[in-house]
Amino acid sequence: MRRITPYVPGKPTSELARELGFDERDIVKLASNENPRGPSAAVRQAIAAATDELCRYPDGNGFALKAALSERLGVDSEQIVLGNGSNDILELVSQAFLQPGDHAVYSRHAFAVYPLATQARGAIGIETPAIDFGTDLNAMQRAITRTTRVVFIANPNNPTGTWLPPAAIESFVASVPEDTLVVLDEAYNDYLEPRDQSPSAAWIAKYPNLVVSRTFSKAHGLAALRVGYGIMHPKVADMMNRVRQPFNVNSLAQAAALAALADVEYIETSRLLNREGMRVLEQGMRAMDIEYVPSHANFLMIRIGDAGRVYQRLLEQGVIVRPIASYGLPEHLRVTIGLPEENRRFLDALKTALAVSSEARRPHSA
Ligand SMILES: Cc1ncc(COP(=O)(O)O)c(C=O)c1O
Numbered sequence: 001m002r003r004i005t006p007y008v009p010g011k012p013t014s015e016l017a018r019e020l021g022f023d024e025r026d027i028v029k030l031a032s033n034e035n036p037r038g039p040s041a042a043v044r045q046a047i048a049a050a051t052d053e054l055c056r057y058p059d060g061n062g063f064a065l066k067a068a069l070s071e072r073l074g075v076d077s078e079q080i081v082l083g084n085g086s087n088d089i090l091e092l093v094s095q096a097f098l099q100p101g102d103h104a105v106y107s108r109h110a111f112a113v114y115p116l117a118t119q120a121r122g123a124i125g126i127e128t129p130a131i132d133f134g135t136d137l138n139a140m141q142r143a144i145t146r147t148t149r150v151v152f153i154a155n156p157n158n159p160t161g162t163w164l165p166p167a168a169i170e171s172f173v174a175s176v177p178e179d180t181l182v183v184l185d186e187a188y189n190d191y192l193e194p195r196d197q198s199p200s201a202a203w204i205a206k207y208p209n210l211v212v213s214r215t216f217s218k219a220h221g222l223a224a225l226r227v228g229y230g231i232m233h234p235k236v237a238d239m240m241n242r243v244r245q246p247f248n249v250n251s252l253a254q255a256a257a258l259a260a261l262a263d264v265e266y267i268e269t270s271r272l273l274n275r276e277g278m279r280v281l282e283q284g285m286r287a288m289d290i291e292y293v294p295s296h297a298n299f300l301m302i303r304i305g306d307a308g309r310v311y312q313r314l315l316e317q318g319v320i321v322r323p324i325a326s327y328g329l330p331e332h333l334r335v336t337i338g339l340p341e342e343n344r345r346f347l348d349a350l351k352t353a354l355a356v357s358s359e360a361r362r363p364h365s366a
Pocket residue numbers: 032033084085086087088111154156157158185187188214215216217223226227228
């Protein structure tokens with residue numbers, strides 16, 4: 001337990017407001033890959049309506065939400081496990097399938113919860129080298145041994161924004177031994193162009209050792225409510241339901257997710273807004289001669305040199321981004337795509353931050 005490095009979330013706006021005496025409304029938070037539009041109007045209404053039943057325990061089986069997901073995804077309800085965020089699905093996998101000494105394989109610079117969930121079980125994390133900051137599936141294949149119980153892959157990956165095409169993922173899954181689970185974490189799936197999305201739910205019929213996880217926290221704008229799900233073989237779902245808390249997804253979250261799922265257009269417009277914001281940020285980086293890793297998600301990883309210092313300079317201007325030294329990337333920052341005005345605030349603040357930094361570094365002349 002003592003070897004576990006705790007997860008450090010993005011700084012909340014209220015915290016920065018307290019620290020620097022800012023008005024919270026003036027702070028721009030681009031630190032946690034949230035949808036800056038928040039949930040849709042229909043979802044807000046569904047949440048308000050669901051408050052009438054707050055004295056009741058939620059439906060522990062999530063019947064309505066699972067039914068809607070099953071129809072959308074073309075799988076049976078028994079193949080879906082609901083989670084308190086998709087983070088819960090990752091934890092449930094490790095609780096159900098990892099024991100002390102087992103191996104879990106994941107890539108360098110992969111999402112921080114994979115090592116956390118692994119270490120919390122006393123299992124051993126095997127980190128494979130990255131290729132151009134992304135997942136190297138060949139290296140992963142080589143790392144799998146008879147002691148490997150779980151392989152975690154995020155597609156797209158956080159914090160790098162790197163992505164693997166569906167064909168590469170499928171042939172990897174096909175190559176993994178049947179008694180090793182592959183967790184394909186698709187938290188940012190809705191931000192992919194439809195042609196780039198994997199038909200991963202359909203793969204489960206062919207590969208019973210595949211678990212696909214998704215979330216309502218990102219494109220659906222419901223990060224605060226904590227709701228996600230996993231799609232898997234019914235036998236795998238049965239194991240996960242045994243270790244799941246009976247009421248792990250609250251009733252407001254279930255009502256909101258149900259309404260969000262129906263609001264297909266909202267996802268489409270969020271994706272378009274994200275694409276446009278990404279273009280603006282990329283242009284800004286090129287104009288400032290800053291390297292970035294092309295991203296398939298709702299954030300951009302930029303190479304900034306002394307990232308800790310630039311992060312501080314941005315905070316002083318009321319802009320919160322994410323330092324990612326804990327991911328082995330001390331020279332990079334991760335910036336979530338915001339609303340157009342927020343993107344502009346970030347670019348202006350970054351210009352100022354870099355000018356101040358280079359000013360501070362420049363030797364004083366007479
Ligand atoms: C790759 C990835 N997976 C899973 C999650 C977990 O999100 P949530 O628990 O909100 O669904 C995140 C959140 O940042 C993520 O980046």
